[in-house]
Amino acid sequence: MLTLFIRAFVLYLVMLLALRGMGKHQLGKFQPYEFAMAMLIADLVSTPMSNVSTPLLHGVLPVAALFITHAAISLICLRSDKARAFISGKPALLINNGVIDRAELLRLSLSLSDLTEGLRAAGLLDPKDVGTAILEANGLISAFPAAASRPPTTAELNVTPAPEGLPLLLILDGHIQPHNLKMSGRGEQWLKDLLARYGLSEKTVLLASLAKTGLLHIQDMDGALLEMRALTPGEVRW
Amino acid sequence: MRVKLISAALVLALCVVFCVVSARSVFSLIDEASALCEKALQAVDRADYDEGRAVLVNIATLWQDAGDTLEALTPHEDLQAVTTEYIEALTELEHMDLDDFYTSMALLREKLRHLRDHESLRLSNLL
Numbered sequence: 045m046l047t048l049f050i051r052a053f054v055l056y057l058v059m060l061l062a063l064r065g066m067g068k069h070q071l072g073k074f075q076p077y078e079f080a081m082a083m084l085i086a087d088l089v090s091t092p093m094s095n096v097s098t099p100l101l102h103g104v105l106p107v108a109a110l111f112i113t114h115a116a117i118s119l120i121c122l123r124s125d126k127a128r129a130f131i132s133g134k135p136a137l138l139i140n141n142g143v144i145d146r147a148e149l150l151r152l153s154l155s156l157s158d159l160t161e162g163l164r165a166a167g168l169l170d171p172k173d174v175g176t177a178i179l180e181a182n183g184l185i186s187a188f189p190a191a192a193s194r195p196p197t198t199a200e201l202n203v204t205p206a207p208e209g210l211p212l213l214l215i216l217d218g219h220i221q222p223h224n225l226k227m228s229g230r231g232e233q234w235l236k237d238l239l240a241r242y243g244l245s246e247k248t249v250l251l252a253s254l255a256k257t258g259l260l261h262i263q264d265m266d267g268a269l270l271e272m273r274a275l276t277p278g279e280v281r282w
Numbered sequence: 283m284r285v286k287l288i289s290a291a292l293v294l295a296l297c298v299v300f301c302v303v304s305a306r307s308v309f310s311l312i313d314e315a316s317a318l319c320e321k322a323l324q325a326v327d328r329a330d331y332d333e334g335r336a337v338l339v340n341i342a343t344l345w346q347d348a349g350d351t352l353e354a355l356t357p358h359e360d361l362q363a364v365t366t367e368y369i370e371a372l373t374e375l376e377h378m379d380l381d382d383f384y385t386s387m388a389l390l391r392e393k394l395r396h397l398r399d400h401e402s403l404r405l406s407n408l409l
Contacts, residue, residue: 065289097358101304108297115290122283 047096055089058104062111066118075132075182077117081110132181139177142190152179163187207256212282214260215252227282228254228275238274256280304355305401311348312398315341315364319391322371326383331375338372356397364393 062085066078074082085107092103121128136148138159149159160171162185168174175190188194198205212224220232235252239245244264252262258275318341325333345352345365352361367390374383399407 065286099354099356099358101300101354102357105297105301108293112290112294112297115286119283119287 048094051096051100052093054100055093055103058107059085059089062107065111066114075121077114077131081114084110135181136179137176138179138185139171139174139187142172142175144171154179159185207277207280209256210282211256211261212254213251214254215246215249215262217250218247218265220246224254229279229281230275238272242270242272244270256282305403307351308355308401309398311344311352312394315344316391316394316398318344319387319394323384323387326375326380331378335372335375338368338375341368342372356401360393360397360400364390364397367393 063082066081088106088110089103092098092100117131121131136152138145138148138152138154144156144159149156159177162179163169163171163174163177166177166185166187168187168189173189173193174187175193177185177187179185212228213221214225214228214235215221220235222232225232225235236246238260239249239252239262242262244262248264250263250265250267252260254260254274258273258277258280260272260274262270262272264270318337322334322337322341325331325337345361345368349361367386371383371386371390374380374386
């Protein structure tokens with residue numbers, strides 16, 4: 045029993061390492077070869093995991109072989125457009141200038157229901173509002189509204205938007221995040237002094253996030269919300 | 283991508299080394315056991331039963347000494363099948379049950395050959 049437990053533990057680590065090594069694609073949108081790889085890995089690992097008579101290496105070595113193959117295919121796909129098109133397929137234009145390409149739908153064996161489902165998943169309820177829809181190589185439908193149906197951009201409205209970007213989470217559940225604090229260009233003492241001005245310490249803060257505007261948004265452990273100016277816009281450097 | 287390729291190359295090198303070393307150790311062990319089988323059969327053919335028993339004991343020792351390595355490399359059922367056959371052959375020889383002894387030895391050689399075939403890089407295995 046203990047053997048089974050340890051083997052499961054080892055094989056899980058091997059599988060995790062292999063999937064991690066194959067990259068983030070593996071965890072989200074699958075290309076066809078990545079999908080095949082993920083299915084095979086699960087199957088290869090399951091036999092030695094449940095059967096002590098099968099050497100552990102009979103699971104580990106094939107996973108290693110798949111990892112090597114995956115790296116080779118990834119390299120080929122990166123270097124050659126033709127190979128990528130052959131291995132992963134090419135995106136297909138389903139709607140162009142608001143017109144559904146029926147021949148392309150037939151070629152891809154896609155029904156109109158599949159198309160409208162994909163459009164809804166992309167946030168477009170009415171097909172007449174769609175300007176362009178593409179079936180991506182990973183099987184997902186990307187859809188974009190027609191010019192007349194999309195909201196105007198700030199450039200079209202001649203409006204200068206407020207700076208936006210990644211807010212830095214400086215405190216999470218009472219713990220200062222040193223990496224994010226370093227990115228803000230300030231030190232721990234600066235943050236502690238800032239909090240002390242409002243009668244807070246890092247231990248009493250659930251979440252503190254520093255926006256690109258220089259405002260620090262805080263929620264303390266009791267749920268109280270607070271907003272303070274931490275940096276002037278000129279001091280924001282990330 | 284560079285890190286991925288380097289790790290893939292590293293894993294490939296490790297796998298190749300491992301496969302070669304493991305195949306060589308399994309083959310040399312099986313070849314040694316097969317040679318001892320022949321020796322045991324020749325001894326029994328000469329009616330030198332003590333020598334035959336001694337050689338079978340040598341096979342048992344060889345197999346037990348390499349047990350840990352073999353268990354990590356080959357299916358345990360196949361190893362167990364070989365163990366069963368040499369124990370049977372030894373018992374039958376001790377009881378002078380020669381017909382059954384020859385049957386067990388034939389099965390033992392066949393199971394050793396099966397183990398070797400299983401590990402060989404051959405087209406039939408690939409297909």
